[in-house]
Amino acid sequence: MTQTRTVSRNKLFGIPLPAGHTGVDLIISALRIIIVALIIIGAGNTLLEGRFTFEQWLALLFAGLAQGSIYALIALGYTLVYGILRMINFAHGDVFMAGAFTTVFLANSFRQSGFLDSQPLLAILILMGFAALVSMTVAVLLERIAYRPLRNAPRLVPLITAIGASFFIQYTFRGLFGSGFKAYPTVAFLRGTFSVGSINVPIAQLFVFVSAIVLMICLYWLVERTRIGKAMRSVSEDKEVATLMGVNIDLIIVFTFAIGGALAGAAGVINGLFRPQGVNFFMGFFPGIKAFTAAVLGGIGNIPGAMLGGMFLGVIEAIGPNLVLNGLGIPSANQLKDVIAFTMLVLVLIFRPQGILGERLSAEKA
């Protein structure tokens, strides 16, 4: 059968466009050029001005990587659930909060008893395990009570339910632990700095980065190298075929929520040791949004993508305002760090709509 290619005759403001191009294509191309030009001009101006030293840029980079590690760990929960169920679990930020908020009491009792100072590594491992358990429990209950009954409902229904569940978890924890701010104790060995030449990196930042990388490698190994990981991937590909192959779908979905929750709980403790302040029932809201952004940036449904997206977002937030916005002469540049983070999201998505490492999804999966 012969196919005839239609020659486009689209026009923009009365001007004929090149064949095969629409007005939207042209606008997106213009947007790409404008954003890239603004970034180059802003960065160029800042670097030529020379107000920031090389050490300051490096300090910002390390701070961004540490913050990005937290985003990445939370983003893994979004991406795992999306990979299996094709739904955005907007309550995942609150699963992170559940572990972090509950464990702050245990952490402070460890400090008071002296256990945190005498056996810091063991204490941190216990705290991470406890937080992972709490968050895992919340995530599994969330799946069982809020999402499973809606599994075959239209996609908007579980999405709205997730937002409702988010509020429910927040205010349940406020009822349990109050609305005041709590703080994690500072651990002595995390207070210092690690020096390489003239560059000083806070050990807490290295700790976050290394812990996150270790957890991500463990997750990657679990998904790629184990039998249950293979089952997860099969459910992600095609639930019906996976069922025919003898995979227990419900079990795999519960397992996915549990793993995502455990990672979020561990991230809660890592975050608490890195940035001890600000532990309250609302602490999952903003990191949740950022982590979701990171997951989309990296390519939602893709595990290395979530890691990369988180790191990328953290670094852009730390460096972007001072590098780009200062150079463009924008006042209060750091208040606009979300603007630059989301502009980068737009930029990445107009060049690669599937995200940095995402695959083009088939109509069925998307």
Added chain:
Amino acid sequence: MFPSICLVASLLVPTVASAAEGLVCRDEIACVMIGPDDPVTIAWMLVTSGANSFFGEDSLGGIEIAIAQREGILLGREIELIGEDSQCTPEGGQLAAQRLVANEHILAIIGPSCSSAAEAAIPVASRAGFVLVTPTAVSSTLTNPDRDSGGTWMPGFFRTIHTNALQGRMAARFAREILDAQTLATIHDGSTFAHDLQGAMIGTFIELGGEVVYQGAVNVGDTDMTAVLTEIATHGPDLLFFPIFQPEGDFLVAQAQYIPDLDNTILMGSDNLLTPGFVVATGEAALGVILFGPNVAGETYREFLSLWQERYGAEPPGGFHAHAFDTTNLLLDAIESVAQVGEDGSVLIGRQALRDAMTATSGFDGITGSLACSPTGDCATAEAIGVFRIGEPEVFEGRWPPELVWTPATGGPEEEA
């Protein structure tokens, strides 16, 4: 039904005699009739959801303790306390005010917590004839009646907390005259309160010969302050003033210790951080931080704190509970002073009379000091404000409040009410 009929009738013909024996409403606005067996209804509109909810709970505790001290009784009947979440937003303030003014049994409203909510709530409450009295909203514009200069005051609005204008001038005088700071950097968080306060501070700081080298902002919800602190460090200010809330203020102080070029910069926050929780959260990073805010002390305050501990089993979550306590007592006293009691036990309270009684407040003996209200609703005393420095006893021994290093009485600016 009976009070509402009376209210409607009194709105139409203010001098009409009420059904209750011997009571006549001659109020310019309206009267609230409380039947012999009905409670006295007071409302609050505070932030009780979201990240700032601790702020509302702090005030609510003060209100509840004040009522409990009267054993929940006013004018021989039970005090009914109802509330709405006004959040810390204009939308929240407007919605809460609209809901509350729709209830004609309510005599007066305590709140809102935040200046942004107050700006939206004032017109609604004022036009409905209510008294709205806040223990915490400090933006200077709220009690400024001049629309041309951004004022939002309307009749019926009062506050028992000092203004940003006073705080800002105090902070600038302290910075220039005591700390001898030549250069200043400021950070706000986009809220009406913080923006207004840093503006007031900057104005006086420049008048006194100082130089402002950086004015920036962070977002509510930010946890990483490295970028903004690094930018500030490139300007090397003598003083960094950040009138922002917890937890952003906690993050800022905790992370400033890792920015080497800020070693010689003095950190100065405002009343938002003047709570033991700030020191618990920031630990050694809080050493040397200057904070100014409510200077409430004395035996009565200690008694209040023990009542709080007894009732709630914890420390107050914020620093304004004493103002909320005073607000409630001031309001309840004003209600008592204007109430007309009928032969059958009914009570009639005029809304304009209540406003007038509030405005006439003078020499009210509260735990924050001696309160007197101005015609535009400023009832706070400048006695209850001071500058504190966090030292080792606060960080290592849990002492609170911190050392008081300066008050208006010991050399502060002469302030109008």
